[in-house]
Amino acid sequence: MVTREFGSSGLRVSALALGCWPIAGVGWTGVNEQDSLATIRQALDVGINFVDTAYMYGLGGESEILVGKAIAGRRAEVVLATKCGVHWDGGKAVRDSSSARIQEECEASLRRLNVDAIDLYQVHAPDPGTSFQETAQALERLLRQGKIRAIGVSNFDVAQMQEFSRHAPLHSLQPAYSMIRREIERDILPYCEEHRIGVCVYCPLERGLLTDGIRPGESYPAEDSRRQNSNFLGDSFARTRQMVMRLQSIARENGMTLAQLVLNWTVHQPGVTVAIVGATRPHQVLENAHALGRSLTADQMERIRKIVESR
Ligand SMILES: NC(=O)c1ccc[n+]([C@@H]2O[C@H](COP(=O)([O-])OP(=O)(O)OC[C@H]3O[C@@H](n4cnc5c(N)ncnc54)[C@H](OP(=O)(O)O)[C@@H]3O)[C@@H](O)[C@H]2O)c1
Structure with a gap:
C-alpha cells in the first residue's frame, strides 16, 4: 500500500483510508x-492504516464502537x-462545536473507541453558533492534554x-471530492497544498455510483438514503452512467475494475493526500486496496480528464 506524509501532522498514512460511515447502518x-x-x-x-x-x-x-472492537490488540x-x-x-443532526461540548465528545469517543488518544480529531462541519476561536482553542487544549x-x-472553506x-x-481538511464533485480544485486544494494541510477527501466512489455496480436510486430499499440522493436520480444519474461507460473501457484496457480506476485517479489529483473509501x-x-497496484499512463489520465470534464 502506498503511504504518504499527512500534511504537517507528522502522521504517515496509507493513500486510501477506510471510511466507517456505512457500517453504522444509518441511511x-x-x-x-x-x-x-x-x-x-x-x-x-492489506495495509490500509x-x-x-x-x-x-x-x-x-x-x-x-465497531472500530474500537475491530482494532482491539492492533x-x-x-x-x-x-x-x-x-x-x-x-x-x-445538530451542529455544536462549543468548547464544553467538544471536550465531552472527545472523552466519550475515547471510551467508545477504547483508546488513550485519537490520532486525528476533526471538526465535522462549521458551527454557525460558535466562533472558530472557541472551537480551535478547545481542540488545542485536547492536543496539550495528549x-x-x-x-x-x-x-470548511x-x-x-x-x-x-x-x-x-x-x-x-476532509472535504467532499469525486469525479462528479470537483469544486475544491478551484481554491481549497491549492490553499491546503500551500499551507501543508493534509487533504483526505470523502465519497470518492459517490457511495457506490462510480463503481461497476452503478444502480439508480429507485433500486435501493426505502430506508436507504441513496434512494432520495439526487446523484442517483434522473438526468444526473443518466449523465454519470454515460461517463461511467466510457471510463469502463479504459479500466478494462488496464485490467482494472471501475472502482480501482476511480480511486487511482482520485489519489493522483494535485493536492489530494488520501481518498477515504467506505x-x-x-x-x-x-x-479497492489493489487500486494503486497498477499505474494509469499519462495518455490514459488525459483521456480520463476529458471524459470527466465532459460529463
Ligand atoms: N466529513 C463528512 O462530512 C463526510 C461525509 C460523508 C462521508 N465521509 C467519510 O468518507 C467515507 C467515504 O464516503 P462514503 O462511505 O459515504 O462513500 P464512498 O466511499 O464514495 O462509497 C462507499 C460505498 O461504495 C460501495 N463500494 C465500496 N467499494 C466498492 C466496490 N469495490 N465495488 C462496488 N461498490 C463499492 C459500498 O456500498 P455498499 O456497501 O452499499 O455496496 C460502500 O459503502 C465515509 O465512510 C466517511 O468516513 C465524511
Missing part, C-alpha cells in the same frame, strides 16, 4: 456487525481519525480554515 442497508468487523480488519490486513469514523456515524456512536497499526461537533438530537495527536476540520488556523494548528464488506476493501 445504509444490508450491513451487519460480523461483516463490519471483518471489513475493518481486512483493511488493516488510516481509519475514519465520527461520533455521528450511528445514532449512538455505533461506528466508533492499536499500533492504526492511524485513528474521528470527528466531533455534530450530534443527533431526536433524529436531527487526548488527540493532530487537528483537522471537515467541510478557505476563509473558515484561515480563521480557524489563527487560533490553533490546522493539520488536515465499504461494508471485506471483498470491497480487497478490490
Whole structure:
C-alpha cells in the first residue's frame, strides 16, 4: 500500500483510508456487525492504516464502537481519525462545536473507541453558533492534554480554515471530492497544498455510483438514503452512467475494475493526500486496496480528464 506524509501532522498514512460511515447502518442497508468487523480488519490486513469514523456515524456512536472492537490488540497499526461537533438530537443532526461540548465528545469517543488518544480529531462541519476561536482553542487544549495527536476540520472553506488556523494548528481538511464533485480544485486544494494541510477527501466512489455496480436510486430499499440522493436520480444519474461507460473501457484496457480506476485517479489529483473509501464488506476493501497496484499512463489520465470534464 502506498503511504504518504499527512500534511504537517507528522502522521504517515496509507493513500486510501477506510471510511466507517456505512457500517453504522444509518441511511445504509444490508450491513451487519460480523461483516463490519471483518471489513475493518481486512483493511488493516492489506495495509490500509488510516481509519475514519465520527461520533455521528450511528445514532449512538455505533461506528466508533465497531472500530474500537475491530482494532482491539492492533492499536499500533492504526492511524485513528474521528470527528466531533455534530450530534443527533431526536433524529436531527445538530451542529455544536462549543468548547464544553467538544471536550465531552472527545472523552466519550475515547471510551467508545477504547483508546488513550485519537490520532486525528476533526471538526465535522462549521458551527454557525460558535466562533472558530472557541472551537480551535478547545481542540488545542485536547492536543496539550495528549487526548488527540493532530487537528483537522471537515467541510470548511478557505476563509473558515484561515480563521480557524489563527487560533490553533490546522493539520488536515476532509472535504467532499469525486469525479462528479470537483469544486475544491478551484481554491481549497491549492490553499491546503500551500499551507501543508493534509487533504483526505470523502465519497470518492459517490457511495457506490462510480463503481461497476452503478444502480439508480429507485433500486435501493426505502430506508436507504441513496434512494432520495439526487446523484442517483434522473438526468444526473443518466449523465454519470454515460461517463461511467466510457471510463469502463479504459479500466478494462488496464485490467482494472471501475472502482480501482476511480480511486487511482482520485489519489493522483494535485493536492489530494488520501481518498477515504467506505465499504461494508471485506471483498470491497480487497478490490479497492489493489487500486494503486497498477499505474494509469499519462495518455490514459488525459483521456480520463476529458471524459470527466465532459460529463
Ligand atoms: N466529513 C463528512 O462530512 C463526510 C461525509 C460523508 C462521508 N465521509 C467519510 O468518507 C467515507 C467515504 O464516503 P462514503 O462511505 O459515504 O462513500 P464512498 O466511499 O464514495 O462509497 C462507499 C460505498 O461504495 C460501495 N463500494 C465500496 N467499494 C466498492 C466496490 N469495490 N465495488 C462496488 N461498490 C463499492 C459500498 O456500498 P455498499 O456497501 O452499499 O455496496 C460502500 O459503502 C465515509 O465512510 C466517511 O468516513 C465524511
